Amino acid sequence: MSRTARWTRRNQELAERGLRRAVRTLTPTGPTTGVLDGREVIVACSNDYLGLAADPQVQAAARGGGATGSRLISGSRPAHRALEEALEDWLGRPALLFNSGYQANLAVLSTLPEAGDVVASDALNHASLIDGLRLSRATRRIVPHADPDAVGDADYLVLEGLYSMDGDVPPLTRYPEAPLRIVDEAHALGVLGPEGRGASAAAGLVPDVFVGTFGKAGGSAGAFVSGPAELIDLLTSRGRSFIFTTALPEPVAHMALAGLTRLRTADDRRERLAANVRRLRDGLAELGWQALGDHHIVPIVVGDGAMDLAARLLDGGVFAPGIRPPTVPAGQERLRLTVSSEHTEAQIDRILEVLGPC
Ligand SMILES: Cc1ncc(COP(=O)(O)O)c(C=O)c1O
Known part of the structure; x- marks a missing residue:
């Protein structure tokens, strides 16, 4: 047996269960269009809800080099501090940068709750x-x-x-007040609330721990945790995914700052996004499709047929992959459409046309 035979076997098992994944190359040709494996498509699966990844100011902001190490070892760069200060100005409390939302959440959950604490997790x-x-x-x-x-x-x-695979906002004001509240605003940031400050702000709440990312509506990459100074201190000293990794490269920090600056004043884009969401959701309802949630993430649970439906969309020039286990439970496979402020009405109508009646 070859040295890698056990991995081959596992890949085969995944393929047999329809769970083998592969990356595909999409070359963007505009904020909502691209060429996927040689064919032109309307992109209906991006998290770039405000089209800022394609924004000239965000793209032009990139400059500088790698961070060369952890900020605690080789020093923070002015771009890191400037971004944290802009976050504090926006959210009213200090912030600490992370390389990704994934790493921010690892730090928050592995550092804050201690042995003996009970953590209620949705x-x-x-x-x-x-x-x-x-x-x-x-x-x-x-x-x-x-x-x-x-x-x-x-x-x-x-x-x-805002739930990434169900597209809904939990009833934030109805939860008990006693527990320390950690809210991951990854998909609400930039879109919901005043100046795009997220679902909590839209509900008039300030979570104890606020996690946000720059890789979705922010149009670049990286993430942050915002909260009381004590929280930032503790994560700086004990957050392993902050301490033991090379910090955000300067070009990304500059892009994130440009994205944040654009996003705060992007009410026009938020309005266009809301109009596009309404157009798509109304159109789906007319065609007999039942979508979850009310916002810019538009999941349609179809079970087993999700991958076939996604393939049918791609045949019609619409890129929106099916979502399957382990991302969602078996039996709840779904098509996950996402809407951008930069979709044209014609593109939304085309998505509906390709989808056709339920
Ligand atoms: C709810 C949620 N939190 C965190 C993340 C991770 O963020 P990032 O892509 O910056 O690692 C994601 C992204 O997929 C997400 O959907």
Whole structure:
């Protein structure tokens, strides 16, 4: 048997179960279009909800070099501080940068709750929140999705502002006030709330721990945690995914700052996005498709047929992959359409046309 035979066997098993994944190359030709494996497509699966990844100011901001090490070892760069100061100006509390939302969530969940703490975590929380909790010595209490009554006497409560695979906002104001609240605003940031400050801000709340990313509506990459100064201190000293990794490269920090600056004043884009969401959701309802949620993530649960439906869309020039286990539970495979402020009405109509009646 060859040295790699065991990996081959596992790949074959995944393929037999329809779970083998492969990356495809998309060459962007505009904020909502690209060439995928040689064919032109409308992109309906990007998290670039405000089209800022294609924004000339964001792209032109990139300059400088690699961070050369952890900020604690080889020094922070002015671009890192400038970005953290801009975040503080925006959200009113200090912030600490991370290389990705995944790493931010690992740091938050593995550092804050301690042995003996009970952490109530929504059943649909993102893998990065789950993995962070797996590194924690606290007791996990997985609570039904969007159910404030199930939280009980937990010490911490972990939620997403807008759920990435179900597209809904949990009833944030109905949860008990006692637990320290950690909210991952990855998909709400830039879109919901005043100046795009997220679902919590839209509900008039300030979570104890606020996690945000720059890689979605921000149009670049990287992430941050914002909260009280004590939180930032603790993560700086104990957050392993902050300490033991090379910091964000300067070009990315500059792009993130440009994206944040654009995003704060992008009410025009937020309005266009809301109009596009309405057009797509109304069109889907007319065609008999039932979509989850109310916002710019538009999941259609179809079960087993999700990959076939995605293939049919691609045949018609629409790129929106099917989502399958382990991202969602078996039986709940879905098509996940995402809307951008930069989709034209004609593109939204084309997506509906290709999808056709349910
Ligand atoms: C809810 C949520 N949190 C965190 C992340 C991770 O963010 P990043 O892509 O910056 O690692 C994602 C991204 O996929 C997400 O959907």
